[in-house]
Amino acid sequence: MTFRLPSRLVATAVIVFAGVEGVLTAITEESPGGMIMVGFAVVALLVRERWPLVVFLVTLPAVLWPGALVSAIVALYTVSARHCDRWVLTGCGVLASASFVFPIAEIAPSKLDSYLLLGILYTTMTAVAPILLGQLLRSQRELALRLEEVKQVREHERRLDAEAVLARERNQLAREMHDVVSHQVSLIAVQAGALMVSTTDPTAKQAAGNVRQLSVNTLDELRHMVNLLRASGTPATELTPQPTLTDLERLIGNSAIDARLVGTAPEGLEPPVQRAIYRTVQEALTNVRKHAPGASATIEISHDDTDLTVTITNTRPTRDTLALPSAQHGLVGLQERAALLGGKLHTGPVPDGGFQLRLRLPMTAVGTAHG
Incomplete structure (x- = not known):
């Protein structure tokens, strides 16, 4: 040092x-x-x-x-x-x-005296020394500035390389999502449509219609996600179109679950808050379909001076549970959304054998987003 x-x-x-x-x-x-x-x-x-x-x-x-x-x-x-x-x-x-x-x-006794000549030599060196020192320090400062510029350029190039690698990975992920997921969901939608035409059972026809509508909605969201992944890294990249609280009724109606919505959220919430609420309800209804077949659900939205709370509670399942793959990535994503807004996510069973998911957001964060 x-x-x-x-x-x-x-x-x-x-x-x-x-x-x-x-x-x-x-x-x-x-x-x-x-x-x-x-x-x-x-x-x-x-x-x-x-x-x-x-x-x-x-x-x-x-x-x-x-x-x-x-x-x-x-x-x-x-x-x-x-x-x-x-x-x-x-x-x-x-x-x-x-x-x-x-x-x-x-x-000096004379103009050509040796003392005068030596004096001229010494004074010339005395005049040249500060000039050389000043130029040396000036060059040092300029070199330091150039090195800083080179460092910034290298850092910029490093970020560009990292963004290029990330873009390639996102494009690969987009291709895989399109080639694998969209193919499987498309087959589900086609077979559900064929079942609607071929069956005469009203219950089966309604169930097939729900499956087909859910498949179409999934394909639509998948298409937007693939476009987002391919366009990532540009300044104008946005998560559009994104769901809002006005889409909750449609989400609940298409969930194929006996669910009801209770209460309302404050008006004028910012899009990140509305997305967090929508995705929380969406994930909760998905988990009810997967892990509690035949159960009913209640979505309750309430708020006071301190918190905005969204609670989804389902009853115990009435049919056998299907063994579906799950890594609980959905709940992890909800916890991350809540943390970004300064809130918390709580999950756990209820005494009657059902399950409850609760999102709690501080009104200060909601108010800040709103303001």
Whole structure:
């Protein structure tokens, strides 16, 4: 783990160091006017991030008189960190180098004195160093930004790959549902229709009609589910058409069960709430047909200030139960629907030998959905 000092602390330390160096230089030169130049240079460093070129030019007089270098070096570094134009950096470097060499030229015996030549070399290196450092840190920041962009692009590509895999799996599932389930349900519908025509028993004819209608409804819902699976991953994907509470009467009438609806739900419920109620009643009636043949059912919808409750209660079965496959995925799905709305699903037997399924949704969630 790399330890990094806060940028404000570093900036404050740099300004303090530049001020101390300038004051000591001015005192050594015994130049009151130089103290003013140093003050201007140090104060200008406070706005070097906003106007780096202007601040650099303001610090140059303090270099010429009384010879304070730190403020100009800091300003030159800031210019290099904010600009990448070679002409701007070259011009600033030449100005800085010329300013740095001026105090040395005053004390040199002659223009070609070795001390002057060494001074020019040292001051040039002093001017080039902050420029190189600024460019290095600028390149580091740009590299960090590029790496972040590459990371985001890779993450986006990973999501696209995952969505492509999911789309292939959904398409495969849609094909299997269409090829297997629709074929079997279609045969059921055809045979139920043939039974309606061939039988003379009114009870059998009604039962065959119910079977045929249920098969047709199942095929219709299956068709919409297959379309949904194939269209998944697009922004406009919707679960349409979806059942609402207005479809409950039709659902109960086509269930081939002696069932009655008691009570009403609040008006204006949002579609997710209506779907949860509809699917709960649908699953409960399906379980009654499978596990309690001949039983009657009561669907009761009630609400108060705290909860909206849907209770489906069936009596004990009057005929032998058929051995039908069941993995209880329907109840798991209902529990997930209830949890998404902040509610709970309760199931269990009742004292008379029947079974009860109860969906309880908080009115706060219903109200939020409604609002």
